[in-house]
Amino acid sequence: MYKLDQTQTPLLDALLDYVKNDTVPFHVPGHKKGQGMVSKFKDFIGTNVMAIDVTVFQQVDSLHKPTGVIKEAQTLAADANNADHTLFCVHGTSGAIQAMIMSVVGAGDKIILPRNVHKSVTAGIILSGAMPVYMQPEIDNNIGVALNVTPETVKTTLEQNSDAKAVLIINPTYYGVSTDIERIADIVHSYGIPLIVDEAHGPHLHFHDKLPISAMEAGADMCAQSTHKIIGSLTQSSMLQIKEGLIDVNRVKTMMNLLQTTSPSYILLASLDAARMQMATEGQEILSEAIALAKYARTEINSINGLFCFGEEIVGKEGAYDFDPTKITITCKELGITGHEMEKILAEKYFVQPEMSDLYNVLCVFSIGDTKEKVDTLIAALKEISKIYSNSDRTKLEIVDIPKIPLRVLSPRDAFNGGTVSILLEDSVGEISGEFLLAYPPGIPVLCPGEIITDEIIEYIETLKKAGLYVQGTDDPEVNYIRVINDYRQLDIITSA
Known part of the structure; x- marks a missing residue:
């Protein structure tokens, strides 16, 4: 399956060797392996983490011009993700998305994208000076959630904007809904332009055969992934996957160097190295457990009065070609409470913290770190909340239409x-x-x-x-x-x- 030995973790190993050799640090950061750190922080964190909080030198390589262990780690990541190149990002996926956009469009260039993009995409458009051409995603009026754009929408938009320089899509959405990305890739490539993908919520897709197809597998030219969101790296650590051909790889590297700090966290970089190894060597097994837990939770939630959790039945609707079952969207409008109220109750009364809420829903993200005990805690809390609000005089919430895309008169x-x-x-x-x-x-x-x-x-x-x-x-x-x-x-x- 892989060309390289995916059990290796070259960057993590280099950092562990640095600690094992008891290297004396006359380099930044100033806490010097935790020695100078305030006790309140050090006693909680421990000194192991701070011991690998280092700066750029030959043994641990340089993120901005990797020639050693970072280069090896990125090469292994590319092999694991079916990419030609992988770039590590400690600027979050927001930074990777901005670099991705800035590498394919410049001032005045048109870029086609869905309206339900993350704010990092719009930030990338401002930084690049590009002109966005928005596509309206399909809407599920039962749950009040934007799904995805269809290939037909992409095709029509390209026909009307044949001078566009790139197309960006989301795979999957925050709520786990994927489009037919293979077909979209074919449509976009017929215009000789790249398809770039915000795959922030899909870093795990490539590592399990029961999940939607990943962007790289589907023929996309570049995608930004939040490795920390579903699989095991630390928050703020992400990857940018690249396929050669329509992408100028050197320009992407230049943009990443422009946007990223010159003092990257080696703790974050090492967690990317380790997370890649874990997914490549045991991803199918551990993701199967997460998928099974999500299936169990979805069944239980759908048996609770006043709650609804959509699943595979959404596949086949316009804008829903496939679905990631690890996203648990709990619709609570039948209870007469908003998603925000539900999140607040879960967090403040039951100490269960969802990922986010909107007007009608609470989103819980399941991952390789969940257990049945934790899932049962969520389900028990939802049952209690249902009993309370089912017997209240609250009326069912009606879906409020999302505003139409307004007229743009300035870039x-x-x-x-x-x-x-x-x-x-x-x-x-x-x-x-x-x-x-x-x-x-x-x-x-x-x-x-x-x-x-x-x-x-x-x-x-x-x-x-x-x-x-x-x-x-x-x-x-x-x-x-x-x-x-x-x-x-x-x-x-x-x-x-």
Whole structure:
């Protein structure tokens, strides 16, 4: 299956040798293997972790110009993920996504992408100066969740924008829904341009045959993965997978070097090396356990009054070609409570912390670190909550339509960098936004810089705020004010649907 010996962990081994040799550190960081660290922190963390918190030198290699053990570790990762090249990222998947975008499009270039992208994608568009052409994903009105874009939508959008330089899709979405990425890859490649993928929530897909196909396997040219989200690396550590051909690999490396710190955490890098080894050598087995637990949880949750957890039955709907069962979306609108309320109750009363919530749902991410005991704790809490709210006088929540994609009249970068003035959100209808409006998580934009603010958007944001969801993107933390373009007459106005 693999060309290389996937039991190896060259970077981790180099760090362990450094510790084993009791090397005397006259290098940064200043805590010197924990010796100078405050006791309150050191006593909890332990000195082993701090002993491998090192800086760049020959034994442990350099992330910005790897020639030794980091290069070996990245080569092993590429082999494990069916890629030609893998780049380690300690800037989170957000940083990898931004580098990915900036390596394929520049100022004024069109990039086609779904509207339900993460805010890191829109940040990458601002940094690159590219012009986004948004595709509307399919919506499941039963659960109030955006699914994915269809190949037909990609095809139509490309026909209308044949001068686009790249297409970006999500595989899978935050909620685990995948599109027909193989077919999309064929469509995109027929235009001679690359397909790049936000695979933040799919780093595990390649390592189990019962999961949706991974981006690299499906023929994508590049994808950014949150290795830390489902498999075993540490938070903030990610990988960027690359296939040669339509991608300028050296430009991608340059962009990664531009965006990443010159003092990367070797703790994070070593965790990527170890996580890759674990997946390559025992991924099928341990992911099978996670999938089985998720199946058990889904069955139990669907037997609880007032709750619903969608699963494989969604496959076949428009925008749902395949599904990752490790994503447990608990729809609670029948109980008359919002997803935010459900999350708050779970966290504060039962000490069960979901991944995120939206207006109608709570999302729990299952992974290789879960146990049946922990799953039963979740199920028991949900049963108690159901009993309480099933007997209350709350009425079922109705799905609120997500606002239509507004008209864009300025490029996101021009609007973001343009002269702005702060006005009341309620008074901003008809103005050009200089900021984002989004609910986070999952960080999907309702409004982007350069777009015309509509009544529909204001009403939707007020609904989110009243429900207690965390709306962000504006300078004003309370999102009562928004910055709008002050004098757009001096800017080059463009129009886009």
